[in-house]
Amino acid sequence: MTEASKIPSESTPNSDCGIPEIHAHESHRKYKLIDLDNNAVERTAAELVEASKLLSNRNLWLANFSATIKRVREWCNGVENLMQMALVDIRSNKVVFYVVPKSERYDLDLGAKMTMLEVELGGSAGIGYVETLQVPSRSLERFAGPRSLLVWPLTPQPA
């Protein structure tokens, strides 16, 4: 995959297990990556190290997101008498949970419970900034948008 081992440099094979090492401080040094279709991509050592971190972070984010959805579904079950549905939208800078109340107006009691959920998720979700927004069912599309995913209920209720 990488030609790192062929290049005589500071990136020398690890003497313990034979794995070539790429050091981020070698920011000037380029490596050629060749995929299974023989497409070659050149990247600096610093870029390779950063990309590896992102890959690890992505896997962690996905695991945390999945756990967060599970927790939000539990929360929804606890307030099912107050709400119709919940959706999630993943934005570039935050994750927004849209909560549609049974009430036609903003439900202050549900709002208080949403705040408690936000406090809990803010400290433990591990997916960046999380926000909840209560929206009327009649204007759901205006706020939630087409990319939003249904979180609760798992089985859509008959209209």
Add this chain to the structure above:
Amino acid sequence: MTNADKQLIRLHIEQWKHNRKFAQTIDGQYRDWQVNVIFCAALHFIDAALISVGITVSEHTTRNDAVRTNESFASVRTQYLNLYRISRVTRYDPDPDKWLPEKYLTVADLVEDLLKPIENGVGQLIGKSIGFESLPLKG
């Protein structure tokens, strides 16, 4: 706390007073604007309180996060975040009056139920930093 911070707190307090006073002049048929101006008043009060404890914010995400994660703001979280959420929808919904809780018929109701708890809850943080007296305004 630096003099610049104290000056910034005073500016936020002036804007809080300005918005609070303006809200009371808005006719009852514009309840959507009443709640948005009350929210703006609350926002400036929160910003003044946050600076008083060493936190400067400039956008909703960081402000909301500070309110949610700092124990000094625990007593006002629900009121502030309810105001934030109501304001978000009433700014963009085509029929905002239908979204407002029925109990908020007047500005006085909004002030009593949502703004005053915030002022009472974190006013002392500001008081410690600039000698502010909480609730100098009526209603």
